[in-house]
Amino acid sequence: MATALLPNDDIHTNTNDKSLEIFSIIWLDENINVKDTRKTEVTLRSIINHIKKFQDVKQCQQYIEQTSQKDRLILVVSGRLGLEILPYIHQLRQVISIYVYCMDKNSNEQWAFKFSKIKSVVVDLDELVSQITTDHKIQKKVEEPLSINIFTTYIGRGKSTTGVNGEFVFSQILVDCLLRLKSTDIDKNELIKLCENEYKGNYTELNNLREFQDYSPDKVLWWYTRESFFYKILNAALRTQDIHMLFLFRSFIYDIYRQLHKYQSKNFVRAYRCQLMSHDELNSLKQNIGQFISINSFFSTSDERRTALFLLGDITTQIDSERVLFEIDADPKMVNTKSFANISKHSYFPDESEVLFMIGSIFRLNNINRNDDQIWIIKMTLCNDDEHDLKQVLMYMKQQIKSEEINLRTLGKLLWKMGKLDLAEKYFNRLLQELPSDDPLLSSLYEDLGELASQTGDFDMSVQWHQKSLTIKNKNQLTANPVIKKIKLSTGKELKKFCFSYNYNLR
Known part of the structure; x- marks a missing residue:
């Protein structure tokens, strides 16, 4: 069997390095x-x-x-x-x-x-x-952390539900956007290079990477359930909400989405998942019984209760964490937005009876109680996207995405709304690198970059981006504002004055 080869390096003392795994x-x-x-x-x-x-x-x-x-x-x-x-x-x-x-x-x-x-x-x-x-x-x-967003209709005195529920909504929209954003060879090559760098000297994973060169979409569940770089990095990205890694993995996420839809369970399923949670993590859920949660990763469960309980270990052994068993009721007749399926036949481990739920699946927290074995039983029900009070906002935002062609500008604008300005700028610039010099989208993209720069306080850069946008508009005679023709752009002072008034009008 291939093994890892550790390079003959010095003692690591850099606290800034970051692993792609959990x-x-x-x-x-x-x-x-x-x-x-x-x-x-x-x-x-x-x-x-x-x-x-x-x-x-x-x-x-x-x-x-x-x-x-x-x-x-x-x-x-x-x-x-x-x-x-x-x-x-x-x-x-x-x-x-x-x-x-x-x-x-x-x-x-x-x-x-x-x-x-x-x-x-x-x-x-x-x-x-x-x-x-x-x-x-x-x-x-x-021990893998669960990335959970909670939708709540009540919160502590003096606090707002806006931030909590906003994360719930935007996490749903982000998944929809990534699923519809076509992948390119540039993205896939970047992902492979990142993996090769991460596993430099680890011949086990480098061999897996070479095998992955023959990947086909129908094998995605086999790769996802296999103990290899694919599962480890994708799961880490989902659980830590590493948006750029999810962006690079999006075509494979789409393949899993298609496979779950294809093999969607036809009958009612009761599934189980064991988890070790901190006291704070458990209390957060206990305070939201009756509310809705979305899980921002693929949610792996078993339809065998005994199998799930076995993984919690010897209950007589004292540990610092809380032992938790999720008990999930999922009825395909009631839910049609997020797929779930028993993937055993398509898994690397066909003997494991695994039921996999799609990213962003929404559950209602029904009850949380501790049994005689000191295990917390969390009972949940899989729900549709329209069973909570935010359904109108969620449907409206999803409809906005569906009504336009999805590209990197769409992703950038969504991240902008989420307050992730650095990432928004990153994808605007990435699109800038891909577009031909005569693309009609360039003018609008320059405007976006100008507005973004002004929000981050880089006013000089904002002026430069707006100047590029206006140059294209004048060249193509597409300027909608007749005032632009009367403005002299001969000096930097005049240009700044114009751009600030232009920004004001845009608002």
Whole structure:
């Protein structure tokens, strides 16, 4: 079997690097670069690609604290340094498991039991790899964060529902926009290059990438369920709402959408999903019983309750998280907007009875109760897009998108409305690179860039963009405002004066 090959690099101390996956290994040890340890890293990278190494406790602590709570970190630490760092980072949500690698197992076990996230104390590297591998098979199913938007009709005193419900609506519209935006070879090549850079030296995933060159749309569910870069990066992008990665993956998201629609379940389904959640995450849902949630990723479930419960592990073992079981009722006769299907026959693991729900599926939170085994049961029902109070706004915005040809300008304007100005500018400029010099869309695109620049306070750039727009309009004699013909654009001062008045009129 192909393995990962770790380059002979120095100790990583840069806190700005970012993995494209959810899971990372943090290794803190004064002797991290010894030969035996490096061989272990090679093996581990075939399981969890991103390994970050430290010899200094403070640098390691700072890196962990700055990592997003949506990331999931596995910490390998020596006994002495573990005693120093664990009191400061053990409670952090992003830290999910800890392994103490040491020379004296008995003495380190004396203090390790105080920290519930410590999975084992080991003295042998092969045992360390085996333990991480075994634990990760479960962790990758129950520890991945859920990206959820809540639509609520009530909220705490003095607070507004606008921001909360706005995220709910725009997440739905964004998915619709990406599904209708045609992909290009430029986008696919950029995605492949990003993956090749991410997995440099990891021959397991590089081989998967080479195999992926023969991809066909009818195999998308096979690729999505396979333990490879495709699933890991796409899931991470969905759960962290990395919009640019979703943009690059959009043709594959569309292929999954088509497959779910094609194999849509014909009968009522009760599906289950296990999850480990923080107290805050669970409380957020408990405060919104009777409301609606949308899940911003593909929602993987099983139609076998026992299978889902098994993944929650030994219920007698104390953990820092809450054990949760989602119980979902889905009736295809009542729901026709978001597809769901049993994908077992098309999966890399055909023996797993997996029911997959489309991105943006909306559920009503019916009830949340804890059973005798101290597992929280969250009962939900799959809903249509028009079963909540925002249906008119949602339908109106969707209709606006459907009434026009979807291009990068459409995506940019949507991101602009979402307040993501940097991304809006990015896609406007991307479209600018693709359009021919005589394209009639150029004038409007320059206007958009001018307005965007003025909103970010870059007034000089705004003037330049508006000048480009006016030049094209004059050249093509498409100017609708007769005042433009009377204005002399001979000096920068006159041009600025005109552009500010032009911006005012546009508003």
